[in-house]
Amino acid sequence: EWYENSLRFPNSSASRYHRETYGLMPYAELADLYREGLNSWDPDDWARTFAATGARYVVLVTKHHDGFCLWPSSVTNPNRSGWHTGRDVVGELSEAVRAAGMRFGVYYSGGLDWTFDDRPIGNLGSMLAAIPRGSYPDYAAAQVRELIERYRPSVLWNDIAWPAPGKDLWPLLAEYYRAVPDGVVNDRWMPWSPVMAAARHDLVSRGADAINARATRSKGGLVPPKPPFFDVQTPEYVVFDDVRRTPWECVRGMDQSFGYNRMSGPEQFLTDDELLDMAADIASKGGNLLLNVGPRGEDAAIPDEQRARLDTLARWAGHGPGSAMSGSRPWVRPSGEGVVGDGSRVPLRYWAADRHVDVAVLGPLEGSLLVDDVEATPTTSVTDPASGEQLEWNATDEGIRVEIGGPADRPVLRLTDVVARPS
Numbered sequence: 001e002w003y004e005n006s007l008r009f010p011n012s013s014a015s016r017y018h019r020e021t022y023g024l025m026p027y028a029e030l031a032d033l034y035r036e037g038l039n040s041w042d043p044d045d046w047a048r049t050f051a052a053t054g055a056r057y058v059v060l061v062t063k064h065h066d067g068f069c070l071w072p073s074s075v076t077n078p079n080r081s082g083w084h085t086g087r088d089v090v091g092e093l094s095e096a097v098r099a100a101g102m103r104f105g106v107y108y109s110g111g112l113d114w115t116f117d118d119r120p121i122g123n124l125g126s127m128l129a130a131i132p133r134g135s136y137p138d139y140a141a142a143q144v145r146e147l148i149e150r151y152r153p154s155v156l157w158n159d160i161a162w163p164a165p166g167k168d169l170w171p172l173l174a175e176y177y178r179a180v181p182d183g184v185v186n187d188r189w190m191p192w193s194p195v196m197a198a199a200r201h202d203l204v205s206r207g208a209d210a211i212n213a214r215a216t217r218s219k220g221g222l223v224p225p226k227p228p229f230f231d232v233q234t235p236e237y238v239v240f241d242d243v244r245r246t247p248w249e250c251v252r253g254m255d256q257s258f259g260y261n262r263m264s265g266p267e268q269f270l271t272d273d274e275l276l277d278m279a280a281d282i283a284s285k286g287g288n289l290l291l292n293v294g295p296r297g298e299d300a301a302i303p304d305e306q307r308a309r310l311d312t313l314a315r316w317a318g319h320g321p322g323s324a325m326s327g328s329r330p331w332v333r334p335s336g337e338g339v340v341g342d343g344s345r346v347p348l349r350y351w352a353a354d355r356h357v358d359v360a361v362l363g364p365l366e367g368s369l370l371v372d373d374v375e376a377t378p379t380t381s382v383t384d385p386a387s388g389e390q391l392e393w394n395a396t397d398e399g400i401r402v403e404i405g406g407p408a409d410r411p412v413l414r415l416t417d418v419v420a421r422p423s
Contacts, residue, residue: 001259001294003027004066008120013263028080031068034297038087041300047096049302050293053313054323058097059105059157059290062090062147064259067115071150075142078135079115094151103154106147110140111160111188123209127160128199131192137164141172148179156185157234166191166228173229184247187230239278240285243330249288250278254309260294269305272312273363276410277347279317280360283325284334284349321412322360324385328353332420333373339398341367348373358385359413366407372399374418385414 004027006014022030050058063069067077069084071091077083094104112121116132116139140163147153156176162169169191176183216222221237233248240248254275255261255268270278282289293310295302302310316322328351337345338361347362348371359371376395382402383390391413392403399421402413 001064001257003259004114005121008118009122017263027066028083030297031083034068035085035087037296037298037300038085038089041087041089043089043092043096044099046093046302047100047102049307049310049314050097051100051102052318053310054317054319054326055102056326057103057105057154058093059107059155060090060093061107061109063108063113063143065109065112065114065160067109067113069143071147073143073146075139075146077115077139083115090147090151094153104151105155105157106151106153107157107159108140108144108147109160110144110158110162113140125199125206125209128196131161131163131196133163133192133197137168137192140164141168144172145175148176152180154180154183155232156180156183158186158188160188161190161192161196163192165193170229184231185229186232186234187224187226188234189230190225190227234290239282240287243285243334244287247288248286249290250282251290251292253292253294254306258292258294260296260303260306264305270309272309273410275309275312276316276322277362279313279322279325280349280362280410281335283328283351284330284360286330316410319386321384321386321410324353324358324412324414325351328358331357333423336371336373339370339372340365341369355416356385357415357418359415361408361411361413364407364409365404365411367405368401368403369413370396370399370401371413371415373421373423374400374415375421376400377417377419379417381416383414383416385412 003014006012007018007027009015060070062071067080067083070089071084072086072088073084090106097104111131112127113132113136116134116136117130119126119130121127121130148156169189173185173189176185219238221235223235223238231247233244233246234251235248237252239250254270255264257264279289293302293306317325331350331352334350336348336350338348340346346365346369349360349362350373351358357374361369380400381390382393382400394401400415400418404411
């Protein structure tokens with residue numbers, strides 16, 4: 001992830017860890033340890049694990065900001081020869097993912113490559129200034145073309161920005177759509193402009209930092225600025241407050257990092273409840289959750305802390321009540337509150353599919369639940385979408401009361417042929 005950049009700050013925690021663990025070993029030499037770790041990598045196990053969660057697509061980081069490529073690229077890096085894996089990680093995982101019934105996409109860091117510009121990055125201004133120019137735009141375009149030609153990704157996911165102006169970018173995207181007519185691109189393809197180059201000046205850099213800090217605080221995370229063309233918005237560690245007309249996905253790690261961070265403790269990770277409630281909240285607003293998995297470098301294994309959360313998702317969203325999210329669309333309102341038998345209230349999230357409105361309960365439930373955002377019709381029925389079991393219910397002046405029976409943790413109720421009550 002950002003480890004190499006952190007090493008450029010001698011007093012950073014990453015620099016201290018590196019000195020204590022690896023001594024004076026240069027960052028580039030870690031690649032040999034990573035290549036060796038790939039000997040035990042099982043792409044089919046990864047694909048099975050992801051498919052079990054109910055995932056419909058997988059996006060692999062093919063090259064992050066350090067420029068290291070996870071496929072044996074034929075595009076020569078002029079600054080660091082052989083800076084790639086010998087094993088075709090991209091090809092093997094694409095085959096495994098598709099064989100497991102999911103779509104496959106590729107992430108590519110077009111905006112940064114530290115083999116072309118290795119200046120330290122400590123804020124937004126210095127990051128914009130570090131977008132390489134010179135021979136790099138042609139190098140990046142050649143690698144993206146190679147990824148398209150070899151792997152036909154369903155998602156083409158760029159990061160930071162694109163290092164060339166729009167007149168050079170649009171033909172590249174046109175080539176992608178010709179190769180993959182139903183493919184999608186994300187919203188981080190902002191083409192290079194002289195404004196980015198101006199970030200090298202201190203006054204512009206400080207201004208960009210101030211604007212970015214205000215925006216990040218107000219939104220709770222990163223919402224990329226919209227480029228001239230994109231298919232999907234990708235807010236980072238942000239869930240929108242309402243339904244969006246534009247397709248979107250929340251991009252985040254299970255902790256506060258995208259790469260594996262062995263220093264993360266339990267307090268940095270999402271709890272099981274937070275993870276499931278977030279997934280339901282995102283679905284109610286028409287979004288997807290692109291949840292990052294950061295494997296260990298030494299053996300390419302999914303760490304236990306992350307695998308445990310994937311197992312939680314599998315039990316709820318893969319083959320449990322949350323599986324009803326798959327293929328859903330937003331309802332007329334994303335959220336509400338239900339009234340439990342004892343009079344307490346519990347948060348609810350709604351989504352729709354066909355003639356159904358699904359009600360996700362964000363918490364444990366026992367007894368009955370009054371859903372006061374809906375009204376019954378002559379053909380209304382209520383079922384458990386995971387099992388298909390019919391549930392007892394009755395219409396009231398306040399809505400529909402459903403009998404849950406015994407205790408249930410985060411159940412989903414399927415209400416067929418109901419209408420929205422006026423809010």
